Amino acid sequence: MTLSTAMHTAAPAGSGAATPLDAYTPGDFYFSSGRRAVLGRGGAVVASDVPAVACTEAVRAALRAAPRNGGRPARVVGAVPFDTERPARLMVPEQLQVTDGSGGDIGGVGAGGDRVDRGASAGVAPASCAVTACPSPEDHMAAVDEALSVMHRAPELHKLVLARTLHLRPEGALEPGRVLRVLARRHPGAYTFAADIPAAPGAGPRAMVGASPELLASRHGDAVRSCPLAGSAARSDDPAEDRRRAEALQASAKDQVEHAIVVDAIAEALRPLCGSLDVPVRPRLVATPTMWHLATPIVGTVADRAVTALDLALALHPTPAICGAPTAAARAEIGRIETFDRGFYSGFVGWCDADGDGEWAISIRCAEVDAGGARLFAGGGIVAGSDPAAELAETSAKFRTMTDAIDEAVAAAPVRG
Numbered sequence: 001m002t003l004s005t006a007m008h009t010a011a012p013a014g015s016g017a018a019t020p021l022d023a024y025t026p027g028d029f030y031f032s033s034g035r036r037a038v039l040g041r042g043g044a045v046v047a048s049d050v051p052a053v054a055c056t057e058a059v060r061a062a063l064r065a066a067p068r069n070g071g072r073p074a075r076v077v078g079a080v081p082f083d084t085e086r087p088a089r090l091m092v093p094e095q096l097q098v099t100d101g102s103g104g105d106i107g108g109v110g111a112g113g114d115r116v117d118r119g120a121s122a123g124v125a126p127a128s129c130a131v132t133a134c135p136s137p138e139d140h141m142a143a144v145d146e147a148l149s150v151m152h153r154a155p156e157l158h159k160l161v162l163a164r165t166l167h168l169r170p171e172g173a174l175e176p177g178r179v180l181r182v183l184a185r186r187h188p189g190a191y192t193f194a195a196d197i198p199a200a201p202g203a204g205p206r207a208m209v210g211a212s213p214e215l216l217a218s219r220h221g222d223a224v225r226s227c228p229l230a231g232s233a234a235r236s237d238d239p240a241e242d243r244r245r246a247e248a249l250q251a252s253a254k255d256q257v258e259h260a261i262v263v264d265a266i267a268e269a270l271r272p273l274c275g276s277l278d279v280p281v282r283p284r285l286v287a288t289p290t291m292w293h294l295a296t297p298i299v300g301t302v303a304d305r306a307v308t309a310l311d312l313a314l315a316l317h318p319t320p321a322i323c324g325a326p327t328a329a330a331r332a333e334i335g336r337i338e339t340f341d342r343g344f345y346s347g348f349v350g351w352c353d354a355d356g357d358g359e360w361a362i363s364i365r366c367a368e369v370d371a372g373g374a375r376l377f378a379g380g381g382i383v384a385g386s387d388p389a390a391e392l393a394e395t396s397a398k399f400r401t402m403t404d405a406i407d408e409a410v411a412a413a414p415v416r417g
């Protein structure tokens, strides 16, 4: 593989010949998709005083005003929260390092499925951390029951995505960069990211760190892509059982319905923006090291080049994969039933350049990480026929992306005397 490394302006201080992943330090932005990786450092936060849903004009203006980077268009990088009435955390970095392989989008498909690396811990939480679940497992099951009752009373609500959190506090300091590098190694097919997010006054930097298998939207030239995931099963260490679970997922009528709701919503949102759009009729199976998912790779061509990757992401968000359907009713129920603030979880993270090209992944399989610990998030779609215990188990399995990585990062931390 030949990597052409474009140092857009100066390389980040002290990075030498380091890759973007090596160069990452807390406060930076990092995003990789297959062989493409972006590291951003410094620069003003853009559109911090407007709701994220209305940020595109300010972003366009900031990109127009920014110098080109080593002959390439300027880029905005960062994260958008679940609630787009709140501001995004987007930057036009002062220093940008990009490695541009020939890999193209990974689009969630084949997301590292053959490279199963289950790591050391099979449990939900690293042994080396104090753990608090919010809500408790019992309360999450009660919330799923409540969602099922709501959908029974109001059948026009087809799907509701409910999440829960785990707070991990290791004995020593947690290093976001270490967690990021473990994730990148364990999940080579994922969208791996670390995005700076607001921290408490006086506290050190805080980052949203994760390895998402899900592409919300990308645009490269005319080519538009989205790869929604919905319908999940935990992987098994036993190959025969692993295959059985994958086949059961593909054969599950409930999961096919749950998946189709997402694909229909995305196709409907993309159609007015696209000249052509190809939506496969049946989903395929994709694997991460911890989960099987149903996935539908949607491809199209943008009708008007003025529509940027950020415009596409904002037009699609929140998809029923992380919110529900219909959107407004599902969002209202999430606000009523969930007992915590999603913040940047289930928003999106990535980059967009001044030509409108860009990539945005859904911020899942992730955690808010600072030196004191991590707040992990995992959710799942509830439809008629969902089972509270199975939904709880699904979120436990989804947590493993981050618990396994934090476990390894903490175990590998040097002892400080």
Ligand SMILES: C=C(O[C@@H]1C=C(C(=O)O)C=C[C@H]1O)C(=O)O
Pocket: 161, 163, 214, 229, 230, 231, 232, 293, 321, 322, 364, 365, 377, 378, 379, 380, 381, 382, 398
């Ligand atoms: C909400 C999450 O995942 C989403 C929900 C899925 C499901 O319900 O099957 C599958 C993939 C994601 O779209 C999460 O990982 O936290």
